[in-house]
Amino acid sequence: MALLHCLGPITLLETVTSQASPPAWLVQKLQSAMASWGLRCKPADLAARFEAWRSRLPVVDPGTDARNAHSLGAWVVIPEDPDWPEQLDDLGLSRPTALWGRGDRNHLAGLGHSVAVVGSRNASAYGAAVTRDITHQVSGEGWCIISGGAYGIDAAAHSAALTAGTSEPPTVAVLACGVDRFYPSANAGLLGRIEEYGLLLSEVPLGCSPTRYRFLQRNRLIAALSRATVVTEAAWRSGSLNTAHHAESLSREVAAVPGDVLSGGSAGCHKLIREDHAVLINNGSEVLELLGPLGNDAAVGIQDEQDSLARRPEDSLEPHLLRLYDALPLRQDAGPSHLCRVSGLSPTEVMTGLSTLRSRGLAADSLLGWRRVGSRNGPAVSRE
Numbered sequence: 001m002a003l004l005h006c007l008g009p010i011t012l013l014e015t016v017t018s019q020a021s022p023p024a025w026l027v028q029k030l031q032s033a034m035a036s037w038g039l040r041c042k043p044a045d046l047a048a049r050f051e052a053w054r055s056r057l058p059v060v061d062p063g064t065d066a067r068n069a070h071s072l073g074a075w076v077v078i079p080e081d082p083d084w085p086e087q088l089d090d091l092g093l094s095r096p097t098a099l100w101g102r103g104d105r106n107h108l109a110g111l112g113h114s115v116a117v118v119g120s121r122n123a124s125a126y127g128a129a130v131t132r133d134i135t136h137q138v139s140g141e142g143w144c145i146i147s148g149g150a151y152g153i154d155a156a157a158h159s160a161a162l163t164a165g166t167s168e169p170p171t172v173a174v175l176a177c178g179v180d181r182f183y184p185s186a187n188a189g190l191l192g193r194i195e196e197y198g199l200l201l202s203e204v205p206l207g208c209s210p211t212r213y214r215f216l217q218r219n220r221l222i223a224a225l226s227r228a229t230v231v232t233e234a235a236w237r238s239g240s241l242n243t244a245h246h247a248e249s250l251s252r253e254v255a256a257v258p259g260d261v262l263s264g265g266s267a268g269c270h271k272l273i274r275e276d277h278a279v280l281i282n283n284g285s286e287v288l289e290l291l292g293p294l295g296n297d298a299a300v301g302i303q304d305e306q307d308s309l310a311r312r313p314e315d316s317l318e319p320h321l322l323r324l325y326d327a328l329p330l331r332q333d334a335g336p337s338h339l340c341r342v343s344g345l346s347p348t349e350v351m352t353g354l355s356t357l358r359s360r361g362l363a364a365d366s367l368l369g370w371r372r373v374g375s376r377n378g379p380a381v382s383r384e
Contacts, residue, residue: 002093006033009097016053022046068206074102074179083108088224090250096203096221102179103199107169114144114172115287116226116247118240119153119233124265127233128156130257134232135160137284142167143291146226148218149173149191149200151184153232153240162193169198174225176218177210178202219243228253228290231278234268241268244277253290254278314362320345324353325362325372333369 003012006029015026027046069075077084078098085108088095101108117135119127135157139145145161147154154173161171173194175183179202182188194200203221204214219239223229223246231254234240244254256278259266272278281287314325327342328334334342339350354370357363362373 002030002034004097005093006030016050017057019050022050065206068180069100072102072180072206074100074206075105076100077105077108085111085225087112088221091220091224094220098203100179100202100205101199102195103169103197107172107199110144110168111146111172111225112227113142113167114146114226115291116146116222116229116243117153117157117232118147118222118229118243119231120235120238120240120265120268121150121152121154122235122265123152123156123233124263126259127153127265131156131232132160134230134257134281134284134287136164138287139165139167139170141284141288144169144198145171146222147171147173148215148222149175149183149187149194151187155187155190157232158190158194162197171198172225173198173200174218174222175200175202175210176204176214178204178206178208180206181209183210215239216242220246223247223252224250226252228255228287230254230281230287231256231269231272233257233259233265234272235265236267236271238268241272244272248277255281255287255290257281317362320349321353321356324350325357328357328363328370328372330372333366333371335369339370 003026007015007026015023030046076098079089079095083105085099088099115138117131117138119131123131131153135145139161144167145157145165147157149155149158158171158173165171171194173191175181177183179200182191191200201221202208203218208214216239219242223243226247229244229247229252231238231240231244234256244256247254254272254277256269256272257266258273258280259269261270269278273280279286279290281290314322317325323343324339324345327339336347336350336354339345339354340347343350345353354363354365358365363370364373
């Protein structure tokens with residue numbers, strides 16, 4: 001990667017193919033660049049890399065790649081292109097040299113407003129439900145959801161974003177293989193919908209198969225493309241923790257959803273929270289809070305609604321009226337003498353209080369007596 005930054009891909013390819021060993025000018029240039037980055041360079045290691053790179057040549061003919069890409073509707077974007085996602089430049093030396101994609105290329109402009117939602121492939125019903133709820137709310141506020149296209153949490157996040165998303169694109173899948181291959185094959189239908197409405201991206205060319213190393217490598221792209229990474233369910237050694245650590249190293253927001261402390265499926269989330277790598281979140285509004293003014297406004301609105309629902313008409317009653325209100329039965333009428341015994345109030349206080357409660361819509365009378373009128377949040381528990 002350092003050589004790519006020093007020479008560019010074309011000059012580097014020509015040098016590797018034409019030189020048996022690294023020329024002195026290249027070694028000197030690389031050493032100077034590495035020193036400026038605070039890194040060390042060993043010429044012996046560079047010679048070994050030249051030999052390894054030559055063993056992988058010749059590469060696929062560019063014309064063949066171009067024809068295959070055209071038949072798939074695939075395209076390539078490089079850092080010099082105007083629609084290159086600039087947030088990938090934060091990766092520095094680890095920035096990809098190119099991105100292959102499928103879907104509407106114009107959607108690349110919308111990736112600056114993205115949130116990564118990742119987690120375990122072996123998701124529980126709880127993890128899938130939490131993922132859908134969070135994704136539904138966040139994507140409904142216009143945020144693109146980025147994930148890895150895998151089973152479990154990834155699939156739940158993509159599906160929810162396709163249903164509720166209002167951004168362009170609603171969701172993006174970053175693959176660990178070439179975009180000519182839908183992997184895992186059981187998610188082919190989902191990946192096809194993502195291509196239709198969103199984007200499929202990969203840093204490896206057509207024909208590449210998924211490997212463990214490539215899964216770990218693509219996680220840095222998910223983290224870099226997103227303003228925040230949310231881990232909704234993850235075991236102790238889940239690959240999604242790798243994505244979270246990449247996000248943290250890039251100064252991105254990281255959030256995690258807690259789960260059952262007796263379940264190993266949430267151990268990774270608890271680890272992130274305990275070690276201060278992640279903010280504990282319970283719902284989509286708390287994710288939106290991490291994302292700036294839009295999130296704060298949405299979260300405040302939701303909190304105001306919850307506070308409003310939590311307030312009941314009887315909450316403002318004076319103590320003696322509340323005692324009388326609690327004494328009123330819900331399903332049968334009671335006379336004043338019964339209410340005196342239950343509430344401990346005098347007959348005068350009971351009659352005056354009943355009149356007040358009736359005027360406030362909290363009590364009703366009939367020929368048989370008095371009963372409580374339930375509040376809008378459901379009736380309180382009677383103390384009969």
